[in-house]
Amino acid sequence: MASVILPTNRWTDAAESVIKDLRDSDELLIVCDSSTAPVADEAPNQATVVIAGEPTGCSGKAHALATGMEHATDDIIVWTDDDVHREAGWIETLTSKVQTHDAATEVPVYTGSGLWQLFEPALIIAGTSGTASGRYVWGGGVAFDRTKLDETAFLRDLRRTVGDDSLLSEYVDDIWAETDHCRHLEVDGSPEAVYHRLVRFGKTSWRFEPLQTSILLGMSLAFSAGALMFPIVGVIVATVLGGLAYWKLGITRASVLLSYPSLLLVPVFLILALVAPSFEWGGRTYKWSGKFDVQVVS
Template structure:
């Protein structure tokens, strides 16, 4: 029995290698929706020169939600099929990527891969182990969705309620994790992040606030453990250095990632408390060229 026709949603403002990668994997009845903000986005210039099975969707500017959430909501409305895939434009999609998701869905139902963030500037490089432990491993252990590679069907979620909530919040995958029971696969995709210290700081603010808005108790636990680790690291630096490095190396190995940054476990963990506090006290953050003020889970202001 063949796989059902599938709609792949890819929000982006420019055509990247990921667009070509996914387009080449479409079946004869599949579609790839390239979702951008408006006609001024570079990708819109390709509207009349798209590969077979690819459509351009103009989402418009967001009001009361993030640009990503708005793009996904509009894309879901425009998608023709019941089986849905969300993905991003910033990582490599190998030739078997879509087929693998289909095979995994048949075994498990809704599925998601996990991101492994690879730093491109001093701050994002230094915090790589922090995101590997809290982001990659945490997402895997808790069966959370990652918007870069998730497959589900419309009947798997309460679509009407989900889309209504999506248009009032920031995090697409944070919200999806609350509406969808899924299996998170131990298959990590390397996602380059950062490029400048300021950009990496803004990303950390967004990540911190996503955790706080969706799991406030979890953020409390994180802050408590971070404070404990900071004290222990100051009192017994050699012991904590060894333990944190071993933990970081083990997490990298668990996901099949071989990078020297696994050795940065100690400084990354010592930085987590001030970084999380910074992320929580910031009133606004920048994502995708827009500045947001996120007052509560369903109260988002697009500042500029």
């Protein structure tokens, strides 16, 4: 048995795929903002709708996940998202691994068109590969045994931050990653959407791993300087790095050919995330000034 927590305000096709894979002993908790959210009326009978209310001092998703865990009846917790389409057996795959590991995570690959293609290779090289290595969990598809962590402290911290999965990664030690089947997620490639997503991703890195992110910034600046001085070498090195990362994860996308400009933009991405005053996510605007210093602006 597992308690599956799905934060959403609307019923989606992806949510329907979650319902279809529920086992007889599983429970599905749909966590929404208010009783007026469309999903409160649209959710099927197999799901239990939980009203989280408005977040204060954390992201809406973090607040929803914390509320869902407080209502969950099983020790095995599964987090999922309303935009992730599921195939049969995904719950069993993750929960079975929790028997021998602290957590089991899927590996996300963010793909898209437009401006996003320029950043896709760098995020696969630096971000997706980190999850695939078992260093981090992904909040859109993860299972864990809450008896193996300090749940009281975890829920307290969850209601003080934006990075729900980064926080969970700190609370679990042994992470199994499903590298045989990366989860491809299509993202909006418009300039505005890319800006807000990059700022959110980058701020998560700065808030949770400031030292490592500073080192990454220094290394990326050095690489960019060298790659601009010796562009042919830069193109070869970047493309090889991208090709290896894509190959290891089983990704076949032409965006790998953009590895050179993508890696050149890493310093821009990191500096932008550091200085940007706010970002939008899920219909809300946040100011994230510290790991546990979050203001919901609107």
